[in-house]
Amino acid sequence: MRDQFYNGNVNTERGAVVLRLAKSWFRIGSLEILSQSGEIDLLRKLLNFVIGEHFSSIGSDDPDKYLVFYSTVVNDTAHLIAQWMSVGFAHGVCNTDNFSLLSITIDYGPFGFMESYNPDFVPNTSDDEGRYSIGAQANVGLFNLEKLLTALSPVLTKKQQKELHQLFKAKLGLLRDEEGDGYLIAFLLKASQ
Incomplete structure (x- = not known):
């Protein structure tokens, strides 16, 4: 039984079993939940495992x-x-639980391909606001990467956090140290959400 459009019109459909394979199922959300719940030792263990297993170039x-x-x-x-954009692929649900730490395509539920160019194309019928439209995928990716950075913050030293702060300042064109820089960066990050 399936209510495809979540509108109460339930239909009987044939079923299938799908086997999904991937090098890893660890996602940005896997780190985000540990960081948010304060499980920093487990966060560090998971990061060390993922790095050791999948990022051999990192010592x-x-x-x-x-x-x-x-x-x-x-x-x-x-x-x-x-690559997605180059072939007209729309992921469908670009949240942190569907973005792989290995930057591979996993859990792309209601995905689709554009027939003709339309940045507002949304293959997910439950996304009536167009949050995950094909034209929004780059911004959603940035949002998810900012969430990853937030999740990593507890395992970064103060010096590393300052370096990241300096990178944000340079990206924003803030070339001198001003008293309100931290507030401005936090405000802009919040506003982008």
């Missing part, structure tokens, strides 16, 4: 391994979304 004793990991995920996710 386990590198004091900046979490920054290098983040930088790699940001780069690889940007390339993945660019």
Whole structure:
């Protein structure tokens, strides 16, 4: 029984079993939930496992391994979304639980391909606001990567957090240290959500 459009019109449909395979099912949300619940030791263990298993170029004793990991995920996710866009692929549900730490396409539920160019194309019938439209995928990817950064914050040193703060300042064109810089960055990050 399926209510495809969640409108009370339930239909009987044939069923199927689907086997999904991936190198890893760890997602941004896997780290986000540990960080939010204050399980920092478990967060660190999971990060070390993921890095050890899937990011062999990052040394386990590198004091900046979490920054290098983040930088790699940001780069690889940007390339993945660019590949999606290049073939007209719309993921359908681009939340942090559906974005892989390995920057591979997993859990793409109600996905679809554009027939002709339309940045408002949404394959997910429950997304009536167009939050995950094909034209919004890059911004949603950025949002998810900001959530990843927030999740990583508890395992970063104060110096590493300051370096990231400096990167945000440079990205925003804030070249001098001003008293309100921290507030402005926090405000802009909040406003982008």
